[in-house]
Amino acid sequence: MAAGREGGGKRGTWAPWALMSPAVLWLTLFFLVPVYFLLRTALSNVDFVGNTTFAWRWHNFSEAWTTYNSEFIRSFWYGALATLLCIALGYPLAYVIAVRGGRWRNMLLGLVVVPFFTSYLIRTLAWKTLLQDRGPFVSLLRDVHLIGANGRLLSTPAAVIGGLTYNFLPFMILPIYVSLEKIDLNLVAAAKDLYSNPWRAFRKVVLPLSLPGVFAGSLLTFIPASGDFVNASLLGSPQTSMIGNVVQGNFLATVNYPSAAAISFVFMAIILVLVLLYARVLGTEELSV
Amino acid sequence: MTTLSARHEAGGAVTGGFTPPVWARKLGTYLLNVWASVVLLYLFAPIFVIIAFSFNKPKGRFNYLWQRFTLDNWRHPFRYSDLVHAMEYSLRIAVIAAAVATAMGALMAIALARYRFRGNSIVNLLIVLPLTTPEIVLGSSLLTLFISANTPRGFTTILIAHIMFCVSFVALTVKARLRGFDWTLEDASMDLGAPPWRTFRKVTLPLITPGILAAFLLSFALSIDDYIITVFVSGNSVTFPIQVINQAKVSVPPQINVLATMVLGVSVTVMAIGSLLGARRAARLG
Incomplete structure (x- = not known):
């Protein structure tokens, strides 16, 4: 981040801090401090009535992984698949809107956003309606014998991954659109003048320039998708439960705070490592759009 | 050839x-x-x-x-009083959370866009980190804080959480709008003898209002729809999303769909009016 270049240029010592202090204080108190307490709880002992005492109990972390490794792996797997599906569905739509939208651009973008004005949970319940055993999709798939006569969609991994894909799709489309919209179309014309065919012009010019959008979109999709538990609990079954279901259950149902905090912390750490790796691979370190 | x-x-x-x-x-x-x-x-x-x-x-x-x-x-849209009460509760939280978060986040964005100072990049990191942290981690870490501090969970804790995740969104949105803002307009106003507060009210505020309005609407939408963070810090309080999930375990009345359709209608209308006004404004400014 080039702070000096981006800033308005005025030098200030106390004025900016005075303006920022409420927000900085709030984020420190209710984001940074809680993460410290999460770590502290994760290292605590718990007695049989649920009281916790701090004890440097590192064992909680390894226990979190060994007990719930299938949920961990399933979460990242579902999150990754949903992200890939979002790219496959979202990129072409963003491309059509940005490059061919013309004066309909803003209206088309509005259409992308409108469905998400309804509540997240109600949308997911609507998917439950669509995927019912006697619903339209199941009967279609049964008729074409893609699933057996008693095959179903609800309570399968496909339903959960489909739900995740749907709910986080706009977070993929919008950043990709922003990066595509910035591309100077003369570059594509130049590539064509130099006898590049349309596909190669796309691959060598448009695609690399839109990668920051794909990167931002992937983060905005993968992080919430792998941490989600709403889709898994409404569309899935106990066999599709994700790490979010475990954290929620351990915090709010079985009340084992150290275990729940340890799982949550391990999850955060893995996400952080994956994000950094991904940033290395794509060669971009911009986190913000 | x-x-x-x-x-x-x-x-x-x-x-x-x-x-x-x-x-x-x-x-x-x-x-x-x-x-x-x-x-x-x-x-x-x-x-x-x-x-x-x-x-x-x-x-x-x-x-x-x-x-x-x-x-x-549609004749009896408000038949289920639990749903209606939960909706009112969520609306109340969303209005307060969005207002507070917008005020704090906008001030932060102005500071970042306008001044050059040490620690700038750390503040930027502080804004982005909550957005890249999974919601279950945000919710569960706040819960551990509230448990350690013996804070009863309810309206206040929900508000604290919602303001926290909205501040980052507001700061980013407003900061993006302020890129390329001409700060010399403020100097001009002050050169003409306007005191700082008057300058802010008459020059700065009107210019940044569209960005702030957008940030407020975004915060409102995020707050009213949040389930994952809220469920950790709500205690026995019931917001609309929590009521929908709880209700869905025993029954799904069609009134849920009626209320959702109404919300959709209102939001689309607001958006349409907003874009119409925006288009007119753009046309007027040439």
Whole structure:
């Protein structure tokens, strides 16, 4: 981040801090401090009535992984698949809107956003309606014998991954659109003048320039998708439960705070490592759009 | 001849420099448009379901299968008082959270956009980190704080959480709008003798209002729809999303669809009016 270049240029010592202090204080108190307490709880002992005492109990972390490794792996797997599906569905739509939208651009973008004005949970319940055993999709798939006569969609991994894909799709489309919209179309014309065919012009010019959008979109999709538990609990079954279901259950149902905090912390750490790796691979370190 | 040889060279230098025939290109364009339309339809599929099933007369307690058309649900949209109370509760939280978060986040964005100071990049990191942290981690870490501090969970803790995740969104949105803002206008105003507060009210505020309004609406939408963080810090309080989930375990009345359709209608209207006003403003400014 080039702070000096981006800033308005005025030098200030106390004025900016005075303006920022409420927000900085709030984020420190209710984001940074809680993460410290999460770590502290994760290292605590718990007695049989649920009281916790701090004890440097590192064992909680390894226990979190060994007990719930299938949920961990399933979460990242579902999150990754949903992200890939979002790219496959979202990129072409963003491309059509940005490059061919013309004066309909803003209206088309509005259409992308409108469905998400309804509540997240109600949308997911609507998917439950669509995927019912006697619903339209199941009967279609049964008729074409893609699933057996008693095959179903609800309570399968496909339903959960489909739900995740749907709910986080706009977070993929919008950043990709922003990066595509910035591309100077003369570059594509130049590539064509130099006898590049349309596909190669796309691959060598448009695609690399839109990668920051794909990167931002992937983060905005993968992080919430792998941490989600709403889709898994409404569309899935106990066999599709994700790490979010475990954290929620351990915090709010079985009340084992150290275990729940340890799982949550391990999850955060893995996400952080994956994000950094991904940033290395794509060669971009911009986190913000 | 020169163009032909140039073409030959270009084709030879990179492997497989082949130009597809016109019909193939047209087919490609066509398929791309079809794909984009299918994705748009996919985005709207559950919305059609929500609207259609608000006119359904379900057999039993679950509104999952189409039975027959009725207007009853629309005649009694507020029949389930639990849903209505939860909606009011969520609205109250969303208005306060969005207002506080917008004020704090906008001040922060102004500071970042306007001044050069040490620690700038750390503040930027502090804004981005909550957005890249999974919601279950945000919710559960706040819960451990509240448990350690013996804070009872309820209205205040929900508000604290919602303001926290909205501040980052506001700061980013407003900061993006302020890029390229001409701060010398403020100097001009002060040179003409206006005191700082008057300068802020008469010059700065009108110029940044659209960005702040957008940030407020975004915060409002995020707050009213949040479930994952809220469920950790709500205690026994019931917001609209929590009520919907709790209700869905025992029954799904079509009134849920009616309320959702109403919210959708209001939001689309607000958006349409906003973009119309924006277009008029743009036309006026030339």
